Amino acid sequence: MRKLLLQSLFRQPLTEQAPRPDDAAIAELAATVGRTARRRLGRSLSIREVDAGSCNGCELEIHALSNPYYDVERFGIRFVASPRHADVLLVTGPVTRNMREALERTYNATPDPKWVVAAGDCARDGGCFAGSYAVVGGVSAIIPVDLHIPGCPPPPMTILRGLLGLLEEAGSGGAAR
Amino acid sequence: MPALIDLIRAGRRVERHNPWPRVSVDSGTWRSAAGALADGGLSLLGLWGEPARVHMALLDNSTSNIGVISLDCPDRRYPSVAARHRPALRLERTIHDLFGLVAIETPDSRPWLDHGRWQMHAPLGERLDAAPDAAPYPFLPAEGDSLHQIPVGPVHAGIIEPGHFRFTASGETVVRLEQRLGYTHKGIEGLMAGSTVEQAARLAGRVSGDSTVAYGLAFAQAVEAAQQIVVPPRAVLLRALMAELERLANHLGDIGAICNDASFALMHAHCGVLRERVLRAADAAFGHRLMRDIVVPGGLARDITGEGPAAIRAALEQVRRHFPSLVELYDNTASLQDRTVGTGIVTPALARQFAAGGYVGRASGRGYDARRSPGYHPYDGLRFDVPVLSDGDVNARVWIRIREVEQSLSLAGQILDALEAGPIKVPLQIAPEPCEGIALVEGFRGDILAWLRLSDGRIERCHLRDPSWFQWPLLEAAIEGNIVADFPLCNKSFNCSYSGHDL
Numbered sequence: 001m002r003k004l005l006l007q008s009l010f011r012q013p014l015t016e017q018a019p020r021p022d023d024a025a026i027a028e029l030a031a032t033v034g035r036t037a038r039r040r041l042g043r044s045l046s047i048r049e050v051d052a053g054s055c056n057g058c059e060l061e062i063h064a065l066s067n068p069y070y071d072v073e074r075f076g077i078r079f080v081a082s083p084r085h086a087d088v089l090l091v092t093g094p095v096t097r098n099m100r101e102a103l104e105r106t107y108n109a110t111p112d113p114k115w116v117v118a119a120g121d122c123a124r125d126g127g128c129f130a131g132s133y134a135v136v137g138g139v140s141a142i143i144p145v146d147l148h149i150p151g152c153p154p155p156p157m158t159i160l161r162g163l164l165g166l167l168e169e170a171g172s173g174g175a176a177r
Numbered sequence: 178m179p180a181l182i183d184l185i186r187a188g189r190r191v192e193r194h195n196p197w198p199r200v201s202v203d204s205g206t207w208r209s210a211a212g213a214l215a216d217g218g219l220s221l222l223g224l225w226g227e228p229a230r231v232h233m234a235l236l237d238n239s240t241s242n243i244g245v246i247s248l249d250c251p252d253r254r255y256p257s258v259a260a261r262h263r264p265a266l267r268l269e270r271t272i273h274d275l276f277g278l279v280a281i282e283t284p285d286s287r288p289w290l291d292h293g294r295w296q297m298h299a300p301l302g303e304r305l306d307a308a309p310d311a312a313p314y315p316f317l318p319a320e321g322d323s324l325h326q327i328p329v330g331p332v333h334a335g336i337i338e339p340g341h342f343r344f345t346a347s348g349e350t351v352v353r354l355e356q357r358l359g360y361t362h363k364g365i366e367g368l369m370a371g372s373t374v375e376q377a378a379r380l381a382g383r384v385s386g387d388s389t390v391a392y393g394l395a396f397a398q399a400v401e402a403a404q405q406i407v408v409p410p411r412a413v414l415l416r417a418l419m420a421e422l423e424r425l426a427n428h429l430g431d432i433g434a435i436c437n438d439a440s441f442a443l444m445h446a447h448c449g450v451l452r453e454r455v456l457r458a459a460d461a462a463f464g465h466r467l468m469r470d471i472v473v474p475g476g477l478a479r480d481i482t483g484e485g486p487a488a489i490r491a492a493l494e495q496v497r498r499h500f501p502s503l504v505e506l507y508d509n510t511a512s513l514q515d516r517t518v519g520t521g522i523v524t525p526a527l528a529r530q531f532a533a534g535g536y537v538g539r540a541s542g543r544g545y546d547a548r549r550s551p552g553y554h555p556y557d558g559l560r561f562d563v564p565v566l567s568d569g570d571v572n573a574r575v576w577i578r579i580r581e582v583e584q585s586l587s588l589a590g591q592i593l594d595a596l597e598a599g600p601i602k603v604p605l606q607i608a609p610e611p612c613e614g615i616a617l618v619e620g621f622r623g624d625i626l627a628w629l630r631l632s633d634g635r636i637e638r639c640h641l642r643d644p645s646w647f648q649w650p651l652l653e654a655a656i657e658g659n660i661v662a663d664f665p666l667c668n669k670s671f672n673c674s675y676s677g678h679d680l
Contacts, residue, residue: 001506004443049336053361055676057386057467062336063430064456067449081334097294098360099339102331128379132364133300153386155466 045077045167048086048110052103052139053129054093057153058120062090064156077163083109088166089116091143092153094126095136107143115146115166119159124148178218179209181237185244193612195402197551199232199245204256207248210235214262220532221647222617223626224258224265225640226272228302231255232640234615234626236532241550245615245628250278253302257283264531264647275366276302287315290359290679301367319345319353327661331360335665338675342664349660354653361679369639374400374474374605377636381627382469384641385677390416390423391620392641392677393472395627398553399639400474403614403631404606411599412476413554418592419459419468421585422489424621425496426455428578428585431672435575436507438665439516447503451496458492461485476602486593493586500586504579517572521655521667525567531647534623536581537671539565540573547619559591569655571670607634620644622674643677 049062065072066079080086083106095103107116118139121127125138139145149162179187188200202210210233213219222234222243232247248255257280259266269280270289277299291298293310319326324345331339341357365384369377381396382389394416401408408416433448456466462485463471471478507513523533528541538545544565548556564580566573611632618625623644630637652671656664 001443001510004447004502004506050332051336051338051361053363053676054338055383055386055389056338056674057383057389057469059336059338060387060430060467064449064453067453068446069450069453079336083332093361094363096361096363097296098290098292098362099331100294102339102360106332128376128383129363129365129368132368133295133297134362134364134367152383152469153467155460 045088045163046080046086047077047088047090048080048083048106049090049092050083050103050106052091052093052099052123052142053096053135054120054122058092058123061151061153061156061159062092062119065159070156070160072160083107084111086110087114088163089114089143090119091116091139091145092119092123094122094129094132095139095142097134097136100136100142103139103142116143117147117149117162117166118145119149119151119154119162121150121152124150127152178216179213181213181219181235181240181242181244184210184213184235184246188246191247191613193403193608193610194245195405195612195614197243197245197615199247199613199615202246202248204248207233207246207258208256208261210246211256211258211261211265214258214265217529220529221258221262221264222532222624223628223640223642224268224272225628225642226276226278226301227638228276229253229278231272231278232628233258234628234642243551243615243617253277254279254281256281259283259285264650267650268646275300277305278302290362292359300364301370314357316343316355316357317353321347321352323347324352340675344661344664346661349662351656351659351661351664354656354664356649356653358649358675359679361676363676363680365641365680366639369636372636374631374634374636377629377639378473379470381639381641382472384680385643385674386467386469387427387674388423388620388622388625388643388677389467389469390419390472391618391625392627393470394420395616395618395620395625395641396629396639397472397474398616398618399614399627399629400605400631401614402616403612403629404608406475406603406605408476409600409603410555411480411597412601414592414596415477415481415601416472417555417559418481418489418589418596419463419471420618420620421589421592422455422459423468425582425585425589426452426459427621428582429455429496431669432503432507432575432578432582434672435517435571435666435669436513438669439513441510441513444503444507444513447499447506451499451503454492454495458488461488473602475605476600478602480601486596489589490593493589496582497586500582507575507579514572516663516666517575517670518570520571520663521652521659521670523569523651523655525569527651527654528569531651533647533651534619534644535621535648536574536577536623537644537648537651538623539563540577541569542567545624547617547624551617553616553618555592555595558595559588561588571666574670605634611637622672622677623648641680643674643680645673645675645678648673649678 188202274291436444525542629639
């Protein structure tokens with residue numbers, strides 16, 4: 001372990017090693033998200049992720065936000081374990097009938113001010129699952145949605161970009177709920 | 178004890194079902210099949226319904242033959258398989274929820290996927306209107322002094338899928354875990370019925386997002402079997418390349434995440450880097466990080482990009498270079514080993530009984546791998562080992578993944594070497610008569626079963642069975658006697674799919 005840690009000490013962080021344009025874009029984008037989040041919310045933006053019936057593809061990419069390439073925690077954006085600690089609910093999936101109540105209760109358990117971000121094509125309108133006996137529809141059929149991030153699943157960069165959009169709206173006086 | 182061949186001979190052969198036989202049997206033969214499952218001569222590969230029929234896919238453990246037996250049940254009742262062979266239980270409860278068919282003498286008649294919120298009963302059967310009725314679900318009892326219950330979910334603390342776990346604990350020790358699933362039930366089989374092959378292929382790729390390539394492949398192979406289509410060699414190789422990249426990415430993610438659940442974040446960070454490299458290479462090669470919607474019936478939706486092979490080789494090389502030091506780190510960190518060794522043990526007998534696939538089965542002595550048996554192209558022409566261990570603990574499930582990472586690295590390299598120019602798709606046909614196909618494909622999690630019937634170029638009925646069906650129940654067994662705090666670790670070492678199971 002010592003050898004590995006030692007190597008890590010002397011190696012450039014992966015996030016700043018930006019020979020490729022998209023790596024540079026990530027660093028720039030994440031920095032902007034961090035600045036806006038701080039202006040609006042002090043030091044942090046706490047996100048509670050809720051899977052309302054997704055295929056788990058969106059969860060994989062939301063997980064990737066925390067890997068060393070995107071590392072959203074550097075900027076004070078973090079995922080929290082309880083809706084009581086959250087500023088933002090990040091909801092994925094078509095809302096299934098079996099998850100409807102759980103989603104409503106999670107929303108009601110989140111203190112104001114709060115924002116809801118619907119991530120993925122299914123979360124907009126149910127996607128290819130719309131019309132099923134087991135699916136209610138998109139997230140906005142159940143709770144008010146402030147922002148929708150498209151993609152199937154949206155790549156981590158797109159999710160970051162979406163959070164930036166939300167923060168800019170919030171920073172320019174867009175009302176939280 | 179009847180062998181599979183005896184059961185097949187006892188039934189009436191159904192025409193145009195490929196590649197393995199399907200026979201229509203009487204209830205006596207159905208019962209003797211349940212007996213053979215209980216005796217261990219056969220393994221259950223799947224159990225699914227139609228409005229007035231039940232099907233059972235069987236694997237003969239001595240010959241490795243596969244066959245499907247079907248029982249017509251015009252009175253909407255059939256003899257319970259679970260009464261003799263418990264791994265069939267959740268599947269039977271599902272058949273009741275979706276089709277309204279009753280398993281006679283079932284040991285558990287509680288609903289499974291139906292939480293009383295669909296506004297109808299038997300949505301794929303009689304579709305009887307029902308008022309929303311969220312009646313309390315009766316959990317199994319656990320009685321004794323000083324026991325307490327811990328309800329967890331459906332919304333969990335991390336970024337994971339929804340499901341409910343009901344722990345009964347004595348102090349810190351878990352006495353019983355009971356799962357309640359079905360929260361992500363989207364009615365995929367209902368949506369598929371009557372849809373075009375293209376629509377159904379998109380749905381198949383969204384059954385479980387982490388296995389989108391494997392599901393796409395299973396569905397495509399079933400369609401191709403039904404229509405007796407042969408896919409061009411280049412498409413076969415590229416499909417396997419994507420399947421191995423998917424396995425690689427998921428295993429790397431899992432190894433890191435398991436260690437993270439033992440609070441060893443260093444492994445998580447390093448494995449996360451390698452996983453990201455693989456996903457970026459997949460994006461460069463196929464235009465999508467998870468390679469979704471690229472495997473389609475008949476071949477591939479698009480070819481690998483010009484820079485794809487080089488991007489994949491570079492990612493493989495990076496994993497090859499860095500992974501051994503991570504394995505060494507895992508193996509030499511005593512505090513981590515203290516958490517994983519001897520934790521969450523699945524006995525080989527249970528793995529065999531439930532025909533558990535993937536790393537869950539292979540860590541407990543069951544070496545089944547659909548790439549080997551029944552086997553499919555191009556794996557018959559590639560060199561790879563199927564690692565098997567018998568300890569059955571979290572550590573063994575980590576080691577199986579480590580060994581499979583190495584195998585997938587080798588396989589992906591072999592496939593790139595073998596790649597030659599050529600067509601990547603053949604057109605589908607519209608058969609004049611209904612035809613049926615079945616396929617068994619090895620996803621990263623285990624064997625995925627796909628069965629379907631085509632009629633007039635559309636899907637009449639399709640059933641997709643996730644490996645998790647036979648792994649979730651083993652998690653209940655594995656956690657017994659462990660401490661509550663080790664549950665996340667055990668759960669992650671299984672990494673069962675909620676969405677794939679709930680459909």
